[in-house]
Amino acid sequence: METHLADWIKGTPTGAEAESILRTCVHCGFCNATCPTYQLLGDELDGPRGRIYQIKRMLEGEAPSRSTQQHLDRCLTCRNCETTCPSGVEYGRLVDIGRAAVDERVRRPLRERLQRAVLRGALTRRWIFDPLTRLGRTLRPLMPATLRSKLPPLRAAGAWPSRTQARKVLLLNGCVQPALIPAIDAATARVLDAVGVEAIVESRSGCCGAIDFHLSAQVQAQEHARRNIDAWWLHIVEGGIEAIVINASGCGAMVKDYAHLLHDDPAYAEKAQRVVALTRDLAEYLPTLLQPLIASKPIVLPDNLRRVAFHPPCTLQHALKIRGTVEALLTAFGAELVPVQEAHLCCGSAGTYSILQSELSVRLRERKLDNLQRERPAMILSANIGCLSQLEGAAAVPVRHWIEWIDTVLHDSQTRHQSV
Ligand code: SF4
Ligand code: SF4
Numbered sequence: 001m002e003t004h005l006a007d008w009i010k011g012t013p014t015g016a017e018a019e020s021i022l023r024t025c026v027h028c029g030f031c032n033a034t035c036p037t038y039q040l041l042g043d044e045l046d047g048p049r050g051r052i053y054q055i056k057r058m059l060e061g062e063a064p065s066r067s068t069q070q071h072l073d074r075c076l077t078c079r080n081c082e083t084t085c086p087s088g089v090e091y092g093r094l095v096d097i098g099r100a101a102v103d104e105r106v107r108r109p110l111r112e113r114l115q116r117a118v119l120r121g122a123l124t125r126r127w128i129f130d131p132l133t134r135l136g137r138t139l140r141p142l143m144p145a146t147l148r149s150k151l152p153p154l155r156a157a158g159a160w161p162s163r164t165q166a167r168k169v170l171l172l173n174g175c176v177q178p179a180l181i182p183a184i185d186a187a188t189a190r191v192l193d194a195v196g197v198e199a200i201v202e203s204r205s206g207c208c209g210a211i212d213f214h215l216s217a218q219v220q221a222q223e224h225a226r227r228n229i230d231a232w233w234l235h236i237v238e239g240g241i242e243a244i245v246i247n248a249s250g251c252g253a254m255v256k257d258y259a260h261l262l263h264d265d266p267a268y269a270e271k272a273q274r275v276v277a278l279t280r281d282l283a284e285y286l287p288t289l290l291q292p293l294i295a296s297k298p299i300v301l302p303d304n305l306r307r308v309a310f311h312p313p314c315t316l317q318h319a320l321k322i323r324g325t326v327e328a329l330l331t332a333f334g335a336e337l338v339p340v341q342e343a344h345l346c347c348g349s350a351g352t353y354s355i356l357q358s359e360l361s362v363r364l365r366e367r368k369l370d371n372l373q374r375e376r377p378a379m380i381l382s383a384n385i386g387c388l389s390q391l392e393g394a395a396a397v398p399v400r401h402w403i404e405w406i407d408t409v410l411h412d413s414q415t416r417h418q419s420v
Helices: 013-024 030-034 036-041 048-059 066-073 080-084 091-105 110-123 126-138 183-194 210-214 218-237 249-255 269-278 282-296 314-319 325-332 358-373 385-392 402-419
Strands: 167-171 197-201 244-246 279-281 307-310 379-382 399-401
Touching: 013 048, 013 091, 030 048, 030 080, 036 358, 048 066, 048 091, 066 091, 080 091, 080 314, 110 126, 110 210, 167 183, 167 218, 183 197, 183 282, 183 399, 183 402, 210 218, 210 249, 218 269, 244 249, 244 282, 249 279, 249 314, 269 279, 279 282, 282 325, 282 402, 307 325, 325 402, 358 385, 379 385, 379 402, 385 399, 399 402
Parallel strands: 167 197, 167 244, 244 279, 307 379, 379 399
Antiparallel strands: none
């Protein structure tokens, strides 16, 4: 697409990036076919091609309006359009540039500004979010159903392994996951321990920065990235850790973007590259290590574990691009994966989207759960805290992280071996 950037952005690094992305788009519209918001709303301006066009006009000098802002807000940043696009348009990068530019020029209503500030403040700080979650659980029976559906009931995390191991990895401390579903990190540590790897959680690490980043607070997202790098650095240079393992695909996608986020920071650019080189989603790190366990234990699963539906989060399939890895691992452990239609579509969680665009989010969740539950699985599995809490809020069957499922399978098979 021919592009003539306005003076305010021409010649800047952001302008150069936006221009090169815009030039790759040939305006064919294939991406609309797999865009969840275009599917729901049928409006060209709520599809990727229309959003690209609105961003282009703004970057060429046309004043954006409140309507431009709302069309960009309704985008889930699921990046399904990137996977579909035959020209390799990096839509995710472009929409981040577009959102930041529109938010600088269009003042949001007070209610929205407050809502976004509260979300950014509360979700990214554990000293606020943890007690709020505890309070919410105490008051759960009194909550309205919509709010209750966003707070998964607490389930026991189980014991953290006490052994030390020669092989060590760092586990992201995260922001909402330890309070919402602490069982995920504990299960991760136990499975890693079973394959001879110790999981270290550095308490000074925290939110990966994705929440701020996708709410146009890119400076604050950079601060999260620097804080995590500082927290991890000694472990990296002196502690002999072999990887930074992340069990929430949304956070993994963000941490793998640190090199880009900090590329013009002379104090952190190289460190960020080193961190990115060490970062692995759990689904990338574990499969090889689990092979001996899979080979040595023929696993016959009980009915309540065997038949499962897997929801691959958008960040797993469209950002990290590792679709199929978890599915292969589950199958190797004896799972029967039920067929799921529209597996490429977002569940409607998308970070803070489920709160800021709740009506669209609920419609996407209903559509996703219809597809996931059609073949009557015993359980739904996924790989990201946002998707898990979004689906658990309305599912008719248990919803778990896939690592919790493997932890249970390993534990069950061990118990059965001991009892024969
Ligand atoms: S983003 Fe890709 S699929 Fe969509 S209109 Fe542009 S070139 Fe076509
Ligand atoms: S990121 Fe998702 S919601 Fe946004 S335009 Fe692309 S496909 Fe549509």
